[in-house]
Amino acid sequence: MKKVIGNLVGGLVGAAILNIVHQAVAQFSxxxxxxxxxxxxxxxxxxxxxxxxxxxxxxxxxxTLAADVISNAAYYSFIGTVRRKNIIELGLAAGLLAGVGALTLTKPMGLDDKPITRTNKTKCMTVAWYTIGGLAAGLVIKALRR
Known part of the structure; x- marks a missing residue:
């Protein structure tokens, strides 16, 4: 049970950081x-x-923000399903995959992808923010396992 709670906490931290970075940078760029x-x-x-x-x-x-935090927290919590020594690598990979997925799956889902694909810089930031969230989740999950 402790492992499950740690995974959920790590996922929530990763999702929170992802959304904080998204909203903060949107104010300046x-x-x-x-x-x-x-x-x-x-x-x-x-x-x-x-x-x-x-x-x-x-x-x-x-x-939308609440739904985003919940869905990303659930996604990032799966990072904790691997052995402790691989958690950070899986966090990075999961974040990278989520960022690439955001760029490539939006349009096929019938959604406007311009808010995340406007410029090459926008695309890079999209992938980077999800990767940061995955890394944060992995670090928290690993720390809580100690």
Missing amino acids: EDAPRVDKVGEEALSKGLDKIGIQPPQGKKLFLT
Whole structure:
């Protein structure tokens, strides 16, 4: 049980760091990826498809942020399923994979990919932020295993 809780805590820390970096850099850089905009579109389209009126404005942003933190925390928590000596490497790989997935899967899912693919700098930051989140999750999970 302690391992599961450590994995969930690590996943939550990785997801929190990912979102903090996304939001902070968006305040200072025009090239910053806007994954939140992709998430808002995905949430709105998903709710529309099942006949639920999506929230608007700040409510949409906060609902999307909560869903993003929960989904990324769950994803990053799987980093802890490997042996302790490989956790940091898996954290890096999981983050890298999530970043590349964000760039390559958005358009095939019927979403506007411009908020994360606008420029080469935007693309690099998208992958980097997810990788940072994966690394943070791996470091926390490893530390909690000691």
